[in-house]
Amino acid sequence: MSSFVSVANENGVAVVTINNPPVNALSFHVRKPLYEALAVLRDDPAAKAIVIACAGRTFVAGADITEFGKPVEQPELRAIIALLETIAKPTIAAIHGTALGGGLELALGCHFRVADRGAKLGLPEVTLGLLPGGGGTVRLPRLVGAVKALGMIVSGAPISAGEAKATGLVDETFDGDLLANAVRFADEMADRGGPFVPVGDRNERLAETDLAAFDAQAVDLARKTRGLEAPLACAKAVRNAIALPFDEALAAERQLFAKLVSGDQSRAQRHLFFAEREAAKVPGKDLQKRRIERVGIIGAGTMGGGIAMAFANGGFPVTLLETGEEALQRGLAMIEKNYAVSVSRGSLTEEAKQQRLGLFKGSTDYADLADCDLIIEAVFEDMAVKKEVFGRLDAIAKPGAILASNTSYLDVDAIAASTSRPQDVLGMHFFSPANVMKLLEIVRAEKTAPDALATVTDLARRIGKVAVVVGVCHGFVGNRMLSARGAENEALLLEGATPAQVDKAFTDFGWPMGPFQMGDLAGLDIGWRNRKARGQTAVIADTLCEEGRFGQKTGRGWYRYESGSREPLADPEVEALIRAKAAERGIEARAIGTEEIIERTLYPLVNEGAKILEEGVAARASDIDVVWANGYGFPVGKGGPMFWAGLEGAGRIIERLEYWHQRTGRAIFEPAPVLRRFAETGRWESARG
Ligand code: T1G
Numbered sequence: 253m254s255s256f257v258s259v260a261n262e263n264g265v266a267v268v269t270i271n272n273p274p275v276n277a278l279s280f281h282v283r284k285p286l287y288e289a290l291a292v293l294r295d296d297p298a299a300k301a302i303v304i305a306c307a308g309r310t311f312v313a314g315a316d317i318t319e320f321g322k323p324v325e326q327p328e329l330r331a332i333i334a335l336l337e338t339i340a341k342p343t344i345a346a347i348h349g350t351a352l353g354g355g356l357e358l359a360l361g362c363h364f365r366v367a368d369r370g371a372k373l374g375l376p377e378v379t380l381g382l383l384p385g386g387g388g389t390v391r392l393p394r395l396v397g398a399v400k401a402l403g404m405i406v407s408g409a410p411i412s413a414g415e416a417k418a419t420g421l422v423d424e425t426f427d428g429d430l431l432a433n434a435v436r437f438a439d440e441m442a443d444r445g446g447p448f449v450p451v452g453d454r455n456e457r458l459a460e461t462d463l464a465a466f467d468a469q470a471v472d473l474a475r476k477t478r479g480l481e482a483p484l485a486c487a488k489a490v491r492n493a494i495a496l497p498f499d500e501a502l503a504a505e506r507q508l509f510a511k512l513v514s515g516d517q518s519r520a521q522r523h524l525f526f527a528e529r530e531a532a533k534v535p536g537k538d539l540q541k542r543r544i545e546r547v548g549i550i551g552a553g554t555m556g557g558g559i560a561m562a563f564a565n566g567g568f569p570v571t572l573l574e575t576g577e578e579a580l581q582r583g584l585a586m587i588e589k590n591y592a593v594s595v596s597r598g599s600l601t602e603e604a605k606q607q608r609l610g611l612f613k614g615s616t617d618y619a620d621l622a623d624c625d626l627i628i629e630a631v632f633e634d635m636a637v638k639k640e641v642f643g644r645l646d647a648i649a650k651p652g653a654i655l656a657s658n659t660s661y662l663d664v665d666a667i668a669a670s671t672s673r674p675q676d677v678l679g680m681h682f683f684s685p686a687n688v689m690k691l692l693e694i695v696r697a698e699k700t701a702p703d704a705l706a707t708v709t710d711l712a713r714r715i716g717k718v719a720v721v722v723g724v725c726h727g728f729v730g731n732r733m734l735s736a737r738g739a740e741n742e743a744l745l746l747e748g749a750t751p752a753q754v755d756k757a758f759t760d761f762g763w764p765m766g767p768f769q770m771g772d773l774a775g776l777d778i779g780w781r782n783r784k785a786r787g788q789t790a791v792i793a794d795t796l797c798e799e800g801r802f803g804q805k806t807g808r809g810w811y812r813y814e815s816g817s818r819e820p821l822a823d824p825e826v827e828a829l830i831r832a833k834a835a836e837r838g839i840e841a842r843a844i845g846t847e848e849i850i851e852r853t854l855y856p857l858v859n860e861g862a863k864i865l866e867e868g869v870a871a872r873a874s875d876i877d878v879v880w881a882n883g884y885g886f887p888v889g890k891g892g893p894m895f896w897a898g899l900e901g902a903g904r905i906i907e908r909l910e911y912w913h914q915r916t917g918r919a920i921f922e923p924a925p926v927l928r929r930f931a932e933t934g935r936w937e938s939a940r941g
Pocket of ligand 1: 314
């Protein structure tokens with residue numbers, strides 16, 4: 253045997269245990285001894301049944317993603333599953349933790365699946381730009397039906413053991429000692445006697461398929477996942493399971509998988525999978541974390557309320573502080589309304605809503621924050637206001653409490669300097685809506701203590717956030733790069749592009765929407781206020797705002813909106829305004845193509861990321877990709893701006909940046925040295941090593 257796979261015999265039931273920390277991935281060094289053990293047990297008269305279980309915190313969480321892109325070492329998972337289906341004696345998968353991807357496919361190769369009641373089961377391959385490549389697309393529909401299987405495989409979302417039992421994916425669920433219960437179940441199956449039909453031979457559920465419903469769902473899913481190849485391939489593979497004989501459908505699955513795994517989109521999505529985990533590896537991550545039991549939030553507005561919900565959703569008691577009772581009640585009412593919407597949508601039970609609301613304590617007295625271990629301010633984005641808040645916090649917060657600012661742009665060093673405890677001060681930049689958006693930029697100020705940083709980075713996972721540690725500069729990583737991406741927007745309009753053309757270039761690239769639609773959605777007045785605060789102007793956007801055209805909320809912005817509709821419609825008044833402003837500047841309109849739009853928006857985006865690396869504001873290029881994929885909708889199939897630069901070709905990016913720099917003289921086009929070195933070496937460097 254090997255240290256990764258062991259076999260025991262429990263009164264005639266063979267127990268095969270996989271032990272490959274941390275998540276029992278089906279690496280080659282697991283697959284080989286597993287195959288060998290099963291081949292022996294198949295013919296071993298001393299084994300009347302076989303249980304496959306895992307040591308550690310979870311059942312097999314999938315194939316080993318680090319092996320993709322390398323030569324496949326035999327036996328593959330498919331061979332193990334094929335072997336399993338030749339075994340006449342009962343085979344049982346004992347599932348705890350998360351049976352995901354190849355792990356669930358291994359379990360589907362068994363006659364039976366039993367699960368711990370708290371387990372989750374899923375086929376998340378689509379999130380890696382793949383499809384289940386171990387027979388999942390042809391076996392899962394045979395247990396749960398094609399429509400349910402389609403939803404699971406295209407969404408990649410896991411289901412609970414309870415739901416799995418209800419749908420026929422799992423035969424039994426247990427509390428307590430899973431292995432003992434699994435062995436007993438195996439014993440009973442052996443005593444009951446066969447024949448034991450492999451999942452691959454069960455066709456009843458497939459025969460029930462409502463093809464019209466299936467095809468309608470597949471079309472709807474395809475519409476929602478525009479630009480990504482994997483969801484379409486997933487749907488096709490499940491359709492094959494209905495339409496083709498098992499072996500043909502299995503062969504077709506393999507072909508679809510082979511195409512995806514070698515494609516750019518899957519490479520990009522696998523890059524993001526590991527990048528998110530790398531981003532959490534902050535210096536000092538193994539230091540003793542500070543105890544965070546109670547969280548204080550200052551400001552019950554949109555951001556403060558959203559942040560408070562994020563912590564309550566993670567089970568933390570929250571003290572929500574406002575300056576006055578009316579603002580406080582308004583904030584609490586908004587929170588209750590948000591939860592009520594989730595309940596009405598079925599994404600939250602009434603019981604869970606009440607449980608979460610029970611975690612809130614409202615206050616208008618700073619003294620009520622004295623027992624908080626973490627206090628986050630989400631007050632008005634003004635340095636003087638922030639300094640006043642932190643000065644008051646310094647006076648009342650308990651020693652060791654972490655004091656965080658939700659500022660989007662401001663200098664956290666300056667905020668920290670308004671306290672006597674700069675080592676406890678950092679930024680926690682949430683993205684609106686804060687209870688939904690996954691990205692959390694954690695701003696490391698000059699004096700922030702490493703254990704404070706590690707504590708908040710670890711806390712982020714507990715509230716379902718993807719944390720990226722960033723340095724102090726105006727706009728940190730995301731917003732600073734957003735400014736670079738948008739710097740040419742008005743120039744493009746003045747020179748002849750329309751808002752719709754620019755937005756279409758973005759949506760064709762894979763963004764959920766373009767900058768002008770986004771502006772209308774967020775409200776043009778926000779940018780207007782920021783520009784005025786910094787003494788900046790935007791010749792067209794300022795005029796729109798002066799005319800009260802703030803976007804969707806006023807029915808008019810860059811686009812016009814029919815009442816009750818969010819559909820952006822071209823507005824001749826806006827186009828006339830653009831032409832008038834251009835004429836004032838003697839700018840003749842010309843045709844502007846998609847390529848030019850990309851070169852003048854996304855190439856400066858990459859270039860600013862390179863400057864951020866140069867300054868050490870981000871520790872890794874992959875951190876920048878995590879920021880943009882989780883906070884700004886950068887298409888995951890392109891892996892983030894820095895990964896995409898490799899796909900696009902850094903040499904071409906530099907050449908076009910130099911062209912626009914020569915033509916406009918604008919600094920955003922001056923290629924950063926780190927970008928030039930990336931073009932030479934293919935590797936991104938950072939000042940932080
Ligand atoms: N392969 C290799 N390494 C993996 C891995 C995997 N499948 N899953 C996790 N890791 C590493 C991860 O990088 C991290 O490493 C450590 O384990 C802990 O992970 C043929 C083709 C299981 C829910 O997509 O969703 O099967 O940073 O920090 O928060 O059809 O890991 O410590 O060095 O995420 O407790 C399908 C991916 C694969 C599941 C646990 N399976 N994993 O979450 O820990 S493709 C997946 C997860 C496939 C078949 C197809 C999560 C988790 P390090 P972690 P966690």
